Amino acid sequence: MRPVLRAAGLALVITWCLAPFLWQVITSVRPAAELMSLPPLIPTRLTAEHYAAIFAGHPFLRIIANSALVAACTTLLALAVGAPAAFALALLRVRGRAVILAGVLAISMFPPIATVSPLFLALSALGLHDTLAALVITYTTFSLPLAVWLLTNFFAALPRELYAAARVDGCTAFGAFARVALPLAAPGLLAAGLLTFIFAWNEFLFALTFTATEAARTIPVGIALFPGLHEVPYGEIAAAAVTVTLPVVALACVFQRRIVEGLTAGAVKG
Amino acid sequence: MKLERELDRPLWYLLPGGVLLAAVTLFPLAHVLWASLERRSVLHGPPRFVGLENYLRLAADERFWNALGNTVYFAAVSVALELLLGLAIALMLARAWRGRALFYGVILLPWAVPTAVSARMWEWMYDAEIGVLNYLAGAHVNWLGSPAWALNAAIAMDVWKSTPFVVLLLLAGLQGIPQDVYRAAAVDGASGWSVLARITLPLLAPVIMVALVFRTIDAFRVFDAIYVLTGGGPADSTETLSIYAYKALFQGLEFGYGSALAVSVFACVGLAALLYARLMREALR
Numbered sequence: 001m002r003p004v005l006r007a008a009g010l011a012l013v014i015t016w017c018l019a020p021f022l023w024q025v026i027t028s029v030r031p032a033a034e035l036m037s038l039p040p041l042i043p044t045r046l047t048a049e050h051y052a053a054i055f056a057g058h059p060f061l062r063i064i065a066n067s068a069l070v071a072a073c074t075t076l077l078a079l080a081v082g083a084p085a086a087f088a089l090a091l092l093r094v095r096g097r098a099v100i101l102a103g104v105l106a107i108s109m110f111p112p113i114a115t116v117s118p119l120f121l122a123l124s125a126l127g128l129h130d131t132l133a134a135l136v137i138t139y140t141t142f143s144l145p146l147a148v149w150l151l152t153n154f155f156a157a158l159p160r161e162l163y164a165a166a167r168v169d170g171c172t173a174f175g176a177f178a179r180v181a182l183p184l185a186a187p188g189l190l191a192a193g194l195l196t197f198i199f200a201w202n203e204f205l206f207a208l209t210f211t212a213t214e215a216a217r218t219i220p221v222g223i224a225l226f227p228g229l230h231e232v233p234y235g236e237i238a239a240a241a242v243t244v245t246l247p248v249v250a251l252a253c254v255f256q257r258r259i260v261e262g263l264t265a266g267a268v269k270g
Numbered sequence: 271m272k273l274e275r276e277l278d279r280p281l282w283y284l285l286p287g288g289v290l291l292a293a294v295t296l297f298p299l300a301h302v303l304w305a306s307l308e309r310r311s312v313l314h315g316p317p318r319f320v321g322l323e324n325y326l327r328l329a330a331d332e333r334f335w336n337a338l339g340n341t342v343y344f345a346a347v348s349v350a351l352e353l354l355l356g357l358a359i360a361l362m363l364a365r366a367w368r369g370r371a372l373f374y375g376v377i378l379l380p381w382a383v384p385t386a387v388s389a390r391m392w393e394w395m396y397d398a399e400i401g402v403l404n405y406l407a408g409a410h411v412n413w414l415g416s417p418a419w420a421l422n423a424a425i426a427m428d429v430w431k432s433t434p435f436v437v438l439l440l441l442a443g444l445q446g447i448p449q450d451v452y453r454a455a456a457v458d459g460a461s462g463w464s465v466l467a468r469i470t471l472p473l474l475a476p477v478i479m480v481a482l483v484f485r486t487i488d489a490f491r492v493f494d495a496i497y498v499l500t501g502g503g504p505a506d507s508t509e510t511l512s513i514y515a516y517k518a519l520f521q522g523l524e525f526g527y528g529s530a531l532a533v534s535v536f537a538c539v540g541l542a543a544l545l546y547a548r549l550m551r552e553a554l555r
Contacts, residue, residue, distance in 0.1 A: 009362050010373070017377050017434070020391050023402055027394065038405040081286045088283035100284070107295050109543055111491040113512040114536040115298035117519045117528065118305070122298070141294035144287055174277040202384040204494035205512075209520060220386035224498045234394050241387050245379075252378040259382075260374055263435065264442035 021245065027238035035235050050239035059214040060240060063222040067244075070132050070218060071200040074139040078147045078196045079189055081140065086151030087177045091163050101152065108145035112205045120209050130212045138206050143196040150195075153265055154188030155181055191262030194255050201248065219244045299536070302529045310526035317526070324530035334531065336506055337514040340421060341538065344496075344510060345489035348428045352485055353478070355429065356436030361470070363437075364444045377434040385431065389498035392427045414500050417507035424496050424508055428489070436481045443477030444470070475553065483546045490539050511535045 027035070028050055030043040054060045088094055089101065119138060120129075128134040158181060166176040182189075204220040211217050217225075223244065226237050252259065276282070306324055310317040328334050363373070380388070395403050396413040404410060413423045447470065455465050471478075493512040496502065502509035502517070512535055519528030 006362055009359075013359055013362075014373070014376055016430070017380050020388070020395060020430070021379065021383075023395060024391050036400060038400055038402065041402075041405070081290060084283035085287040088280040092278075092280040092283065094280045094284070104291075106543075107291055109487050109539055110295055110299065111512065111532075111535045111539050113491070113493060113515050114302055114532045115295055116516075117525060117532065118298035118301035119294065120520075137290075138294060141290045144291060148287060172275075172277055177283075198382055202382075202386075204384070204386045204498070205516070208497075220384040220494065223384070223390055224386040224494075226390070237390050238394065241391055244387060245383050248382045248384075249379060252382045253375045256371060256375045256378055259378060260438050260442075264439055 021242075024238045024241050024245075027234060028242045030235060032235055050235040051243070053233075053236050054240050054243070058236075060222070060243075062214055063217050063219055064244065066132060066214075066216060067201055067219040070135045070139065071197045073132075073136045074143060074200040075193045075197045077136065077140040078143045079193055082144055082147035082192065083151055083182065083185070083189065084177065086148050087155050087181055089148070089152045090155030091158075091160070091176075091181065092173060101149070104145045104148050108149070110142075112142070116205060116209050119206070123210060129210065130216050132216050134210045135200075135203075135207060135216065135218065138210070139196075139200045139203060142203075142206075143199050146199075147192045147196055150192045150262055150265055151185065151188050154185045158184050187258065187261070190255070191258045191265070194251065194259050195262045198248070198251070198259075302532050302536075305525055306529035306533045308526045310529075311522075311524040320526070324527050327527060328530050328534065333506060333509070333514065334511075334534070337509050337511045338534070338538075340508060341490060341492070341510040341512075344421060344425060344428070344492060345486055347422075348425045348432070348489050349482065349485045351425070351429045352433045352436050353482060355433050356440055356481070357478070359433070359437045360440035360444060361466070363441060374438070377437060379434075380431045381434045383431075385494045386498045388427060388431055389495055392423075392430075393499055396423055415504055417505050420500050420504060420508045424499050427499065428492070428495055431495070432485060432488070436485065439477055439481045439484075440474065443474050446477075447473045476550075479546065479550055479553070483543070486542050486546070487539050490542060491535065511538065 026043065029046045029048070031045060031047045032049065034040065034043055089097055094100065123129055123134045123137075128137075162180055162184070163176055166180045167173070171179065202220060203218075204224070207218045207221045208224070211221060214222075223237065223240055226233065226240065305317070307319060307321060308317045309320045309323065363370070393414065395401050398404065398410070398412040398415060401413070403413065411419060413419050451469055451473070452465065455469055460468070491512060492510055493516065496508050496510055497513055497516070500508045502513045511531065515528055515531035515535060518524050518531055522528065
């Protein structure tokens with residue numbers, strides 16, 4: 001009896017998680033004529049017209065490229081800035097270490113809305129309005145607390161003797177960081193990098209505020225503001241949604257262990 | 271040699287991150303706090319210090335109280351549902367089984383997809399005329415168009431999106447409970463319910479607390495889910511504090527009053543964090 005109940009529950013959870021995606025996929029291949037009525041639930045024929053439309057009529061590729069570039073740069077920068085800080089917090093003698101970590105945690109709770117207007121003014125004054133750089137700077141900073149927090153945990157979990165031995169053997173602190181600690185923390189870097197990438201790929205509020213044209217528009221804003229002159233082009237939105245979901249699906253499938261590790265590491269220990 | 275000695279100082283490792291955090295989070299926050307004490311809008315010319323005027327206006331602003339009420343309702347209901355559902359699912363999956371990795375991949379999906387994209391997906395399913403939800407339920411509910419339903423519709427989407435995160439946290443917590451405890455309970459003949467109530471839940475309490483903190487703070491900041499799904503309507507029935515603040519700042523161009531609204535979001539999140547910190551400290555004692 002129990003295995004049956006469990007299997008049923010499991011099936012229910014999977015259906016609940018996947019059903020909206022499935023409906024999106026079905027919508028994206030449904031002929032325009034059948035979009036305005038239900039039934040039929042399953043389209044009578046399949047069409048690629050919506051996919052063709054988003055790539056032909058809209059700057060959709062540009063928007064995807066923007067998102068990819070912003071997310072990649074953010075990830076690299078956040079790791080480049082976060083890893084040394086985490087290394088120092090975990091292995092060097094830092095005065096006020098607990099205060100710094102608590103401060104980092106507090107900053108991670110900042111509501112973006114409480115910082116968005118001065119950032120908008122400052123970035124505009126610097127001539128960075130509607131540029132990808134504006135997004136990269138902001139995203140790097142807002143993903144920094146999580147990266148530092150996660151990586152500090154990873155560095156602190158390395159055996160201290162390794163660091164001590166490297167120093168005794170004549171390594172400088174930086175040498176010990178670059179040649180000993182960093183390679184050993186590779187799984188942590190991967191986990192932190194994945195979470196940062198997904199954050200930057202998905203962020204909406206800053207992207208909505210700091211960008212004005214397709215020069216710097218990213219996917220969430222592009223899809224939210226999807227053009228529709230007279231009626232909402234649901235077929236094309238569905239095609240776009242499916243297209244931009246695919247990279248995330250790939251990431252979630254390939255790296256699910258690392259992502260889960262990253263999501264839960266801080267919570268369960270701290 | 272001198273450079274090498276210099277690189278032993280932790281300062282250089284912490285400086286870049288510290289500068290970024292100060293410039294992009296602390297400075298803007300201070301600026302918002304200051305701007306909330308000024309009259310700043312396109313209509314009124316140069317900014318002028320007005321003390322607490324914006325906050326007095328806040329206290330008398332019905333739209334603010336409506337937004338605060340919506341935010342609290344959204345946070346309370348969605349977090350409660352996410353926690354209950356998440357706990358049920360995590361307990362169901364607690365034991366190791368084949369195909370678990372695949373399952374993780376599946377439940378990560380709603381969490382990993384951009385919220386703005388999910389909102390468009392749900393908007394389409396909620397459609398009153400041609401939406402699949404009404405079709406399957408054989409109903410004619412105007413989910414997003416009626417003030418009574420719209421906020422609950424947004425909550426349903428948030429529950430869909432965020433429960434996976436809670437499940438993953440709780441599963442990690444469950445794996446941390448030593449199996450010996452369960453064996454001892456089985457030897458003592460404890461029933462399923464009493465094992466749950468007396469062993470699992472108390473040992474899981476710290477992780478439940480962490481999930482609660484993360485989710486509550488996220489829910490209080492909610493913006494994109496609702497902004498894309500309903501834009502705050504109909505008739506402000508889904509307008510949360512973040513959305514009201516955004517509209518005041520960037521559509522009304524009232525930087526002073528909008529800043530006061532933004533500070534109120536910050537205060538809500540801060541209060542929630544302090545409350546939880548206090549609860550946790552008491553629980554530890």
